[in-house]
Amino acid sequence: MKKGSLLTSTSPTNDLLLEKIRLETVLNSLPIGVFIINKDGEFTHMNDIVYEIWGENAFSAKNVYDYRKYIAWWEASGKQLNEDDWAASRALKGESSYGEIIKIQSFDGKLKTILNSASPIYDFEGRIEGAVVVISDITEIKRTEQELQHHKNHLTKLVSEKTLELEKLNKKLQLEIEERDRLQSQIRHLDQLNLVGQMAAGLAHEIRNPMTTIKGFLQFLQNNKEFENSKDIFNLMVDEMDRINDIISEFLNLSKNKRINKKKCCLNDIVLSISPLIEKNFILSDHNFKLNLQPNIPFAFIDENEIKQLILNLVRNGREAMSKGKTLTISTYFTDDFITLAIQDEGTGIKKELIEEISKPFFTTKPNGTGLGLPICYSIVQRHNAKIECKSTSAGTIFYVKFKPTS
Structure with a gap:
């Protein structure tokens, strides 16, 4: 028989041989591992990729019922597979599986991750004739996925850290802007106070001299019997002159x-x-007064008379803001490198929109007020290089005056 005649024969034997050659050629050309088992679980066909995945002794076992020689774990749970867990064993029972990920230890000792699928093979009468199993080595893919996930986690962590840093910087910047605006507003108010004070200092002498003359003549006429019926009017005019003089002193x-x-x-x-x-x-006005002084606070360089005036002004404002029976508290304490004087009342509070106005000269909510009490307090604070803060709610108002201690 000539060479190749076996392949061209039309005998059943040659046809089966030809089909087997074709099947092996197709299987070996596939980029995935494929093996076929018969209904008895015996391995009948497998391609070269199977050996690449499992090693040269890949099918030293005769059938799937000898799977104790193969070591594998479920990728998700880490639980080791037993003989009945393998896709090939389940396929012989009529169960199809697709894309199951398992970790294996090959016969050459390498740890790999494979994608495992299996399906039953049925004859014309619907009986299980065997099974086909497909495996793919996805070790590198999983490693790449893990590396990508690691980089993703790292980047996510970096983004989270940088976002947190930016949020902190933004918050810090916002606080600095608010503090800058507050200081600028305070500087404007203090400049206004200073301008008024300079004007008062320049005009005080020129105003007081004619006022003294006018007051002298009023007092002379006041004692004149000719104007005895107008004595009350002269008394009022003299009192108003004294009031003008007090306002100039406050200026x-x-x-x-x-x-x-x-x-x-x-x-x-x-x-x-x-x-x-x-x-x-406070007793006369039916209010309560309380002291809460921290002992042994540091000393400060201050003008005693000015600080007395500061305290009296703030206390008077607090008392006038409270109804009878309410309490005003004066506290002192040392914290955050500042000696703090806190004057707290139980009044109705200052409206938010008025907080920035109270330090301006002539601003007042009182019918007979001059609007100079609080501006004088702010000027005293400025002359002492101290700080003054106001916090107010419907439950009352607190003024904080902070002094630097002596070194």
Whole structure:
């Protein structure tokens, strides 16, 4: 028989041989591992990729019922597969599987991740004739996925950290902007106070001289019997002249350049020295007065008389804002490198839109107020290089005055 005649024969034997050759050629040309088992679980066909995946001794076992020689774990749970868990074993029972991921230990000792699928093969009468199993080595793919996931997690962490940093920087910037705006607003107010004080200082002498003359003539006429029936009118005019003089004196207190006599003082001693006067006024007005002074606070360089005026002004404002029976508290404490004087009332509070207005000269909500009490407080604070803050709610108002301690 000539060479090749076997392939051209039309005998059944040659046809089966030809089909087998064709099947092996197709299987070996596939980029995935494929093997076929018969109904008894015996391996009948497999391609070269199967050996590449499992190693040269891939099918040293005779059938699927000898799968104890093969070691594998479910990728998701890490649980080891037993003989009945393999896709090939289940396929012989009529169960199809697709895309199951398992980790294996090949016969050459390598750990790999494979994609495993299997389907039953049926004869013309619907009986299971065997099974076909398809495997793919996805070790590198999984490794790449893990690396990508690692990089993704790392990038996500970096983005989260940078986002948090930006949020912190943004918050810090916002606080700095708010603080800058607050300081600029305070500077504008202080400049206004200083301008008023300078004007008062320049005009005080020229105004007071004619006022003294006018007051003298009014007092002369007041004692004249000819105007005896108008005595009340003259008394009113003299009182108004005194009131004008007091306002001029208050103007002078607004001056930034007003000379003050600073010396090393204890804030607690100043508060205690005027507390009897404050308490007496509170008893007369049917209000309560309370002290909460932290002992042994540091000393500060301050003008005692100016700080007394500061306290009295703030206390008077607080008392006038409260109804009878309410309490005003003066506190002192040392924290965050500042000696703090806190004056807290139980009044109705200051409206939010008015907080920035209260330091302006002539601004007042009182019918007979001059609008100079709080501006004078702000000027005193400025002359002492201190800080003043106001926090107000419907439950009351707190003024904080913060002094630097002596070194």
